[in-house]
Amino acid sequence: MLRSLSRTLLCLAAAAVVVTAPAAAQETAVVQNDAGYRINGGDLLHISVYGEQNLDKDVPVQPDGGIAFPLVGNLNARGMTLKELQGKIADNLRESQYFPNLTDNEVTVSMVKATGNSVSVVGQVKAPGTFAYDTQLDVMQALSLAGGLTPFASKSKIKILRRDQAGTQTAILFDYSDVEDGEQLEKNILLRGGDVIVVPQAGLF
CATH class of the missing domain: 3.10.560.10 (Outer membrane lipoprotein wza domain like)
Structure with a gap:
């Protein structure tokens, strides 16, 4: 009887994971894939450059819209879309002596947490x-x-x-x-x- 009850509880827990996990993933995907979303102070971004482990970071957006990223310095991201910020970061990295041939697609900007x-x-x-x-x-x-x-x-x-x-x-x-x-x-x-x-x-x- 005890073994049967334990098995039932495990099944219920597994079912809860199956139901809730996709919902959370879907909510995150909506923000990340929304081309019209404009970055706000308080958002948390993830910025990475292909093949560069040192340029793979979570980046908080300050209340005034400012962000800081290695080799790029300080940028005002407030009001930008993720795509626009991607292009701006790629431009700044190309202007440096380290990534003259970098393409926009080698830079990824995604939303970890949006304030809305x-x-x-x-x-x-x-x-x-x-x-x-x-x-x-x-x-x-x-x-x-x-x-x-x-x-x-x-x-x-x-x-x-x-x-x-x-x-x-x-x-x-x-x-x-x-x-x-x-x-x-x-x-x-x-x-x-x-x-x-x-x-x-x-x-x-």
């Missing part, structure tokens, strides 16, 4: 605020998270405020009616971490 991105929605929405997301988020989805537009919103003059790596801010015009009617769906762009959606009141601006 966030966007803010302000103005004439029912529930303005800042919303975190792990994978991808488009404009319509963000507006939905904010409760949708109020009756006083100017649908044709919504703006997405975005800063580039240099800190320069640009405004992207978004016409809610066009996308809502199924037209110009290309305007329903994927947002980047730090974007601010401004929904003005009709009759203003």
Whole structure:
């Protein structure tokens, strides 16, 4: 009886591993494979150079977006995709005297732990605020998270405020009616971490 009970407990433990392990792996893979994810302060990256054991490290992203990597020095990774950072590191290594013929594909940048991105929605929405997301988020989805537009919103003059790596801010015009009617769906762009959606009141601006 005792032996039978032990065997049953072992089977249950094995089943638990089978069920939970793929879920954790899948969650990690979503972040690592998401081309739209923008690096944030607090993220933990893994950076490696093919065939170089000394250049295979977990690299924390500082709150201001800075990272440090051997032979590369300090870089501001905040707002970059993993692919963009891969190219930047490869460029810097090529500029050194050690890896003049290095290709981008010989550098690997992956996400070990992501803090997630966030966007803010302000103005004439029912529930303005800042919303975190792990994978991808488009404009319509963000507006939905904010409760949708109020009756006083100017649908044709919504703006997405975005800063580039240099800190320069640009405004992207978004016409809610066009996308809502199924037209110009290309305007329903994927947002980047730090974007601010401004929904003005009709009759203003």
